[in-house]
Amino acid sequence: MSASTTPIIRQVRAFTVRGGGADYHDQAGGHWIDDHIATPMSKYPEYRQSRQTFGLNVLGTLVVEIEASDGSIGFAVTTGGDIGAWIVEKHLARFIEGQRVTDIEKMWDQMFNGSLFYGRKGIVLNAISGVDLALWDLLGKVRGEPVFHLLGGPVRDELQFYATGARPDLAKQMGFIGGKLPLRHAPAEGEEGLRKNLALLADMRERVGPDFWLMYDCWMSLDVNYATRLALGAQELGLKWIEEALPPDDYWGYAELRRNVPKGMLVTTGEHEATRWGFRMLLDMGCCDILQPDVGWCGGITELVKISALADAHNALVVPHGSSVYSYHFVVTRHNSPFAEFLMMAPKADEVVPMFNPLLLDEPVPVNGRLKVPDRPGFGVRLNPDCALSRPHTH
Numbered sequence: 001m002s003a004s005t006t007p008i009i010r011q012v013r014a015f016t017v018r019g020g021g022a023d024y025h026d027q028a029g030g031h032w033i034d035d036h037i038a039t040p041m042s043k044y045p046e047y048r049q050s051r052q053t054f055g056l057n058v059l060g061t062l063v064v065e066i067e068a069s070d071g072s073i074g075f076a077v078t079t080g081g082d083i084g085a086w087i088v089e090k091h092l093a094r095f096i097e098g099q100r101v102t103d104i105e106k107m108w109d110q111m112f113n114g115s116l117f118y119g120r121k122g123i124v125l126n127a128i129s130g131v132d133l134a135l136w137d138l139l140g141k142v143r144g145e146p147v148f149h150l151l152g153g154p155v156r157d158e159l160q161f162y163a164t165g166a167r168p169d170l171a172k173q174m175g176f177i178g179g180k181l182p183l184r185h186a187p188a189e190g191e192e193g194l195r196k197n198l199a200l201l202a203d204m205r206e207r208v209g210p211d212f213w214l215m216y217d218c219w220m221s222l223d224v225n226y227a228t229r230l231a232l233g234a235q236e237l238g239l240k241w242i243e244e245a246l247p248p249d250d251y252w253g254y255a256e257l258r259r260n261v262p263k264g265m266l267v268t269t270g271e272h273e274a275t276r277w278g279f280r281m282l283l284d285m286g287c288c289d290i291l292q293p294d295v296g297w298c299g300g301i302t303e304l305v306k307i308s309a310l311a312d313a314h315n316a317l318v319v320p321h322g323s324s325v326y327s328y329h330f331v332v333t334r335h336n337s338p339f340a341e342f343l344m345m346a347p348k349a350d351e352v353v354p355m356f357n358p359l360l361l362d363e364p365v366p367v368n369g370r371l372k373v374p375d376r377p378g379f380g381v382r383l384n385p386d387c388a389l390s391r392p393h394t395h
């Protein structure tokens, strides 16, 4: 592809869709992912039982489609819904249309700097991530190569996974290397809650035996004192890591927690962090052992490459949060990403279903906890035509 034959981007389109998909918290009732999970809102009893009651699923899924002059179409999905679609159509599209499909670095820089006055993190970075991932998908399709080739090629033949969900015991039977439980009780539920958290872990340890990894995902719900006591209590139960124990802005608290936890127990965080600057704070301040950027929220693949290089120089691992194929194509190319997360989206966490179910076709899933990333062009997935997309804004 010479400069003169490189396709030009013709149009950017943003759609929304409800019900699962990239907004994996947007599930029907009775799902483990909305059953009394500790959150920063747990101090309000009325918001304790269900995260949907405080609006965890308000956003919905954002689908970004980018069409090039040769007719190729790249797309990506992330969390962002209507507001994300507005940002893409009304603001970010101007930096993309008319550009060469190859010039992703420049487009990313313009999207980020052009939105800096109200952006930096959160929904704007979700939207930038969605556009970025659609650009990588498009480039892969134009070149007829999978994204992992464009990122330097695989460093291993297949990925191995741990599972996140309510049933690590079943995850073990399904071949995963570990199971990450959602923490159920927050500090507002007192000492009894802490005892219940430890009892659930003890029960799981009993079921899975001594060697299977067990982790606790605390979803920003704790303070340093509670997290330290949880970690100390969980030591004899072999807790491998304590995840996202504190609010994402409490870099100082994370640094203190990392000093407090028993030797060998890992502190992990980052799924609600964004950009190389946010992750630089986590690394410089010694906040954690494993960074967990979400590829659809941290700035996309373009930014993740930079976050990963920074982490490597700090001897930190990068194990992306969820993000399905967007994570798989990255993890397979990096030595400091030795395994990947699989979010169990079956309501009872008792079977493997695609993470972004039902939105994508050809979305690969681990078998016996392992997966060879398919080498189809781009990210190798298609939009499911049965999912009704709507385009709430145009430009």
Ligand SMILES: C[C@H](O)[C@H](O)CC(=O)C(=O)O
Binding pocket: 033, 037, 164, 181, 182, 217, 219, 271, 321, 322, 341, 343
């Ligand atoms: C289970 C957690 O509360 C959350 O829904 C997912 C997550 O944080 C993770 O997969 O990590």
Ligand SMILES: [Mg+2]
Binding pocket: 217, 219, 243, 244, 271, 321
């Ligand atoms: Mg998490």
